[in-house]
Amino acid sequence: MNSLPFNIDSIRAQFPILHQQVNGHRLAFLDNAASSQRPDAVIDAVSHYYRNDHANVHRGVHHLSHRATDAYEGAREKVRAFINARSIREIVFTSGTTESINLLASSLGQTMQAGDEVIVSRMEHHSNIVPWKLLAERIGIVIKVAPINQQGELVLDELAKLFSEKTKLLAIAHVSNALGTINPVADIVALAKQHDVPVLLDGAQAVPHSKVDVQAIDCDFYAFSSHKMCGPTGIGVLYARESLLENMPLFMGGGEMVISVSFEKTIYNDLPYRFEAGTPPIAQAIGLGAAIDYLEDIGMDNIAAYEHQLLELATTALSDIDGLRIIGTAAEKAAVVSFVFDDIHPHDLGTVLDHQGVAIRTGHHCANPVMDFFGVPGTVRASLAFYNDAEDIEQLVKALHVAVGMFR
Template sequence: MLDIQKIRAEFPILSEKVNGKPLVYFDNGATSQKPQIVIDAEAKYYQEINANIHRGVHTLSQLATDAYEISRVKIQHHINAKFSHEVLFTSGTTHGINLVTNGFASILKPGDEILVSALEHHSNIVPWQMLCEKTGAVLKVIPINEDGELIMETFDVLLSEKTKVVTVNHISNALGIINPIKSIIEKAHAVGAAVLIDGAQAVPHLKPDVQDLDCDFYAFSGHKMCGPTGTGILYGKEEWLNKLPPYQGGGEMIKEVTFEKTTYADLPHKFEAGTPNIAGGIVLGTAIDYLNNIGFHNIQKQEQKLLEHATKRLLEIEGLKIYGTGKNKASVISFNIDGIHPYDIGSIIDKLGIAVRTGHHCAQPIMNFFCIPGTIRASFSFYNTIEEIDVMVEAVKKAKTMLS
């Protein structure tokens, strides 16, 4: 059992008040809060070893480089990558996906097919659309059912020898549905397709094992897993990263530059042009250590308890509908109340100190499927409590009364 009050004391913002009320933070799907150890680690870097990396012989540069590369190895072990050079530092999931789509521009040809799911965040739709416009490839969509689950029978039909890339999220940001990615990867590989998994919403809740999954690429962000904003990771199998051309040109990603010809550095530096977010990369390792110390098994148990309680309590409210009712879910609930716009509910409960997300959650195709403008999304983390859920439910009831 987790000592939730002890954990909450490690997050300074959780003791804040918003609009004169104790903060109830249920927007973890957008970004998680940061424990003091992460905040301190960021300050420590700038106070003690601030220097550029990989380029200096002086002591501070060596200390910064060591800390940065130690973090890379921590992340390698966390996701069980085979090599540390398969772990690329990015600014976030969006950066990682764009890096891959840019690389495939030199591989795809007209008539090739890319499969995406109807559950995707815009960041895993738009870059592929742009790639299709460049290459003449065709984008096809794996549909969902009324429970928000992928229709795997249709996926099987869509797969063919024309399929060159399959890309799906591990967990839906809008609905919390956990996709059967291992089966998807296996089936995609059977037709020779590469697979990219958007893990942005998964990594706060579980440890992905990229070798067990056998995915070709796995992208995620640091800020959703107690790390700093502007940080992320793209895992790529060595063979694929060697095939893809660099995403950006500049310093660090080169071996030799002349005006006649430039040769590129080895992995991972080939994809890490320019001065990175050094502090962020180092501190992402701190955040991962923090989560592993708590234990993902413990995190999952706590979050499942929160999800079950919130689902039961919210369904007590007449006229409330939950979207995303599949069997396998993370701690996310998207809901609406008949006849009331989600923005209005969100605005009222904000006045009561409760932070939820309202809107389409950068997943407009999902909202179009359900014929709604958006939802109210409450996304829970291990540091949330049953009592906070009860506060939210009472606030939603009050908002409903005011708006009915």
């Protein structure tokens, strides 16, 4: 590898979970697209909060409630700055990307009618398909699907043809979880703007790996999860352009999202709180804030550059294995390598790799339409993070040779 933008050994030292034996082998954790690991900084922030600062937010007059509220709202500001939103009014905390998309579908669905259209792509995760399918079943909206090519890239010319007078939303992945394809989101948004169609980007796989600037992309909605970017599980974000969010029908009802309630009249809270019913995931938000600090300290550009080097190393090493076929060869890729052998089932590979301490994901990766397109039941997916190193990739390659020897 070329000169590294940071000291990988000191990075790895900050992730306690990496330093263990699995099945008698060094752990090579290559399942980061499913969920990343946590550095000490995040674990300690959550622990510190529970040990010192916990109380419910936004409602107590007592000291701890103020401290918890400050920390929670501080995390919202960190998220805002991290993705360069204009205002914290545009940052809605959810339970994760899936809930972010469901929130949007539930809310926008109340403004849609039978025959209205939502455009998605063939490479979507199920979480950006099923919420729209539910709307199709409930109110009869029509889902239009933008095709992909054999490299796993979106076919932009075909996408352009899908817009109509009835298109209410374009909902598309920023980065494909199954293939690693990075979509040209700024171009896609510009295309949608020509048709006056708002755009939701599923950024679950993008935010952990490169700098995302929602104003530069100019998207209207952007969804992502904390647990894929070194933060806690159970929290995610829906960024929504304020001018749209202001007029969107509500999602869930409860405390926090109201200012006053009587049986005659309910006054709803301001943005973004009116979309956050109930006690929010406070510790998780604080952990997410710590994760953002941690990532920014390393530098998202450094992370992207390093992961790109790892991707090239992995792609070259895997391509040398006899019979291995990489699924997803887009020109612009995040550090995900999905692959198959025609004569060895992904699950058998997964079990043999696990036996050698290599954690990878096998199966359809919640993207059945992608698997159908490539005519495979599933793939083996190695997804890399900035705390992986060349030794992880060597271990993967070595374990694959063992598996190939076993099954052939």
